[in-house]
Each structure stands twice: as C-alpha cells, then as structure tokens.
Amino acid sequence: MxxxxxxxxxxxxxxxxxxxxxxxxxxxxxxxxxxxxVFRMRPAEPPIDVMLIILAVVSTAATMQAAGGMDYLVRIAEKILRSKPSMITLLGPLVTFCFTLFAGTAHITYSLLPIIAEVATKKRIRPERP
Structure with missing residues (x-):
C-alpha cells in the first residue's frame, strides 16, 4: 500500500x-x-513553528529592503569584490556567507550573483572552478 x-x-x-x-x-x-x-488517511498537524520561522525571515528581509539595508549591503559587497578581483574565488563565497548571515536567508544573495559574474568575467576567472 x-x-x-x-x-x-x-x-x-x-x-x-x-x-x-x-x-x-x-x-x-x-x-x-x-x-x-480514497486511502482514508488522517492529516497531520500543521507545522506552525516552521511557518512562523518562515514568516519571521520573510518579514525581516522585506523590512531590510524597504529601509534600504539591502542596497547598503550590496554596495558594501560590491566594493569588497571589486577591490580584489583576482581573489573572487575566495571573496565571492565569503561575502555571500556574510550576506546570508546578516540578512537571515540565502535568497538575499541573488542580488550578488550579477556582481560576482561581472567581476569574474572582467578578470577572465571562472568562479565555479577552484
């Protein structure tokens, strides 16, 4: 069954x-x-704790975006990445980790991907390879 x-x-x-x-x-x-x-299964209890965690993270990210904190973090990350373009393979993951740490969710790092790609392309570095 x-x-x-x-x-x-x-x-x-x-x-x-x-x-x-x-x-x-x-x-x-x-x-x-x-x-x-058909199978007469009983539904389980909804995962309220998980739903509240998701609500908190999304609310935090939305507040950060509305207050301008996201733009500020992106500007700082861009300065760091453009200051040492030859170290993009080390700085890219490090900046992305810090971004995730301060923002609370990894989805925030999507705004960094175009900057990492542009810096890596200009220096002819493929950041996906070590």
Whole structure:
C-alpha cells in the first residue's frame, strides 16, 4: 500500500512540475484529496513553528529592503569584490556567507550573483572552478 501511495506522490510532483506556476500546488492538493478520501488517511498537524520561522525571515528581509539595508549591503559587497578581483574565488563565497548571515536567508544573495559574474568575467576567472 505504501508503494502505491508513494507512486501517487511522485506522479503528482512530476505532473505539477510540468504544469509550472501554481500547478505543483494544485497537483499536491489533488494528491492530498486522494490520500484523504480514497486511502482514508488522517492529516497531520500543521507545522506552525516552521511557518512562523518562515514568516519571521520573510518579514525581516522585506523590512531590510524597504529601509534600504539591502542596497547598503550590496554596495558594501560590491566594493569588497571589486577591490580584489583576482581573489573572487575566495571573496565571492565569503561575502555571500556574510550576506546570508546578516540578512537571515540565502535568497538575499541573488542580488550578488550579477556582481560576482561581472567581476569574474572582467578578470577572465571562472568562479565555479577552484
């Protein structure tokens, strides 16, 4: 029985991923309906602690963006990366780590990727290789 339920889960994920957008959520809802009504499974308690942590991190990042803190951090990171372009393979991950540490989430580092790519391209360094 568990293998049938696992197969339903995988099929729902694959179909939802192909649908893109909100399709993954819709397919997850359909799989959940199958589990509830066909297999008579009881739903678990919602992970309130996890949801509150996500809410706190997103609120912090939004406040930082609205107050101008993100732009400030990006300017500092850009100065650091452009001051020593030959050390981009060391400074890139270090600055990205500090950015994540101060911002609270790794999604904040997406604003650093174009700067790292530009500095590495100008110095003809491939930062993905050691």
């Amino acid at each position: 568990i293998w049938i339920q696992f197969a339903i889960l995988l099929v729902a994920i694959l179909i939802g991923a192909r649908m893109k957008g909100i399709g993954l959520g819709v397919m997850g809802m359909m799989a959940l309906a199958l589990y509830l009504f």
